[in-house]
Amino acid sequence: MLRRLIVIVTAAILSSNSLTLAADSQKPKPPDQFPPNPLEITTPDPLLPRLPKDKQPLTLEEQQNLEPALDALNREAAAKLQGGDQVTAFEIWNRELRLRRFLGSLAEVQALSRVGAIAWNQNNGDEVKYITQRLQAIQKQAESQKKTAQVDLELWRSLGQAYQNVRSSKEALEAYNQVLLVVRQQKDTVALVEILKTIGELDLSWFDYPKAAPVYEELLGLATSQGDAVNEVTYLQRLAYIYEQTKQPQQSLNVLNKLVEIYVSENNLTGIPELKLAIAANYESLAKKDPNLLLEAFKNYQEAYTTAWQLNEYVRAGDALQKLIALYHSQGQIDEALQVSQILVQTQEQSANFYGMMEAYDQIGQLYLERKDFPQALTAFKKGLELAQKLKHEEAYFNGQIEKISKAKL
Incomplete structure (x- = not known):
């Protein structure tokens, strides 16, 4: 009896499993959520003269024959895109890119860079991803080869540009740093300046100011040693901007004062007011820890005003005066603030x-109110009202101020 029961249960289990397997086999398979990278498709292409065996590269003659056909594919894809058929365009470009690898890594990377820029501009995220993955594979191969062979500078430069085109800043910097290492070893100053400029601009474009600062400091040192006055000013201006963004007033002062020296030596006074304003602001910031530096802030705001007035730059002169008024006011020097306001x-x-x-x-009126000098405040607000009526702006505000003072006097 027990044996018979075991047989029945076993049969039921097997039957149940069979039904489950049958049901599973009838279920539709889920679609492939991650389609293969079209750049890695290995289907034979009729444009290839032969299937390269054992990764044997094409001969020079075969490469020369293949290249015009690939250029034609590029033109065909561009025409499709121009006609609004983006899908077909990138299918053709992907075919071109698959075949470009038979012309060598450099030719492939340059083509990936070109198509990558188009894909980014067309907001084609999938294509950007495919191209980035292929660039990473080429980079990995180049890294393994550099241990046994001389570094291919042109390839690494092209990798950097290609990564930039698909907005992969981290990988772009990795590529450019490979170039930087080599040009340092070669003591090639011209190449060193160029690659440092590229790295610095890339850092700035991604707002990575801490990394950009030492790059431009080195560029400044090179320009100074070579007597390159034009680029020296450019790098000083970049550093001034960087130190302003990173809130480093002392470093900013060092750079700004150098710029003032250069402008004065060249009798180029037009840039002085703006520099003096920035210098004064930095002294004002440093004065929070060392109040003695406030004198330097006052001095530079005054120099900014004087120079701007001499140059008939009245807007800039007004900016300097506004800063002076605010600084006097913050120090409780109301009389001085009123004088500058006039x-x-x-x-x-x-x-x-x-x-x-x-x-x-309005500012004068508010300052007189602080001193409880109501008649002078009233006079100032009335003059402000006259202008407000001409401008048809803020009339209600000035009328309100006048009304408050009139009630206070009563």
Whole structure:
């Protein structure tokens, strides 16, 4: 009886498994969620003169015969894209790219770079991914070869540019750093400057200011040693921007003061007011820890105003005066702030900046209010109202200020 029961149960289990297997076999298979990289398809292509066996490269003659056909594919793909058929265009380009590898790594990378730029501009994320994967494979191969052979600088430069075209900044910098290592060893100053400029610009484009700073410091040193005054100014300007973004006032001061020296030596005064404003702002920042540096801030704001006035740059002069007023006010020097405010009115009048004049009178009125000098405040706000009425702007504000003072006097 027990044996019979075991047989029945076993049969039921086997029957159940058979039904499950049958049901599974009838279920549709899920679609391939990750289609293969079209650049890795190995289907024989009629454009190939033969199937290379054992990875044997094509002969020079075979490569020369293949190249025009690939150029024709590129033109055909471009025409398809121009006609609005993006899908077919990239199918043709992918075929071209698969075949380009038979012309060598450099030719393939240059083609990947070209098509990668198009794919990025067309917002074709899949194609960008395929090209990036292929570039990574070529990079890996190049890294293994550099241990036994001389580094191919042109290939690494092309890899860097290709990665830039598909916006892979990390990989681009890895490629360019390979170039940098070699040109340092070769003591090739011209090539060193070029690759440093490329790396620096790439760092700046990705807002990586801490990495960009030493690159431009080195470029500055090279330009100074070579007497390259034009690029020296360019690198100083880049460094000034970098140190401003990274909130490093002392480093910024060093750079800005060098720029002032150069501009003064060249009698190029037009850039001085802006530099002096930046220098004063840095001293103001440093004065939070060392109050004695406030004198330098005052001095540079005043020099910014004086130079701008001499150059008839009244907008810049007004900016300097505004900074001075704010600094005097922060130190509780109301009389001095009022004196500079009166000069600001004249400066704005000189440049026919009526809106600026209106704001200056408002500022004067507020300063007089702090001193409880209501008559003077009232006069300032009334002048501000006259301008507001002409501009048809902020009339209600000035009327409100006048009304408040009138009530306070009562």
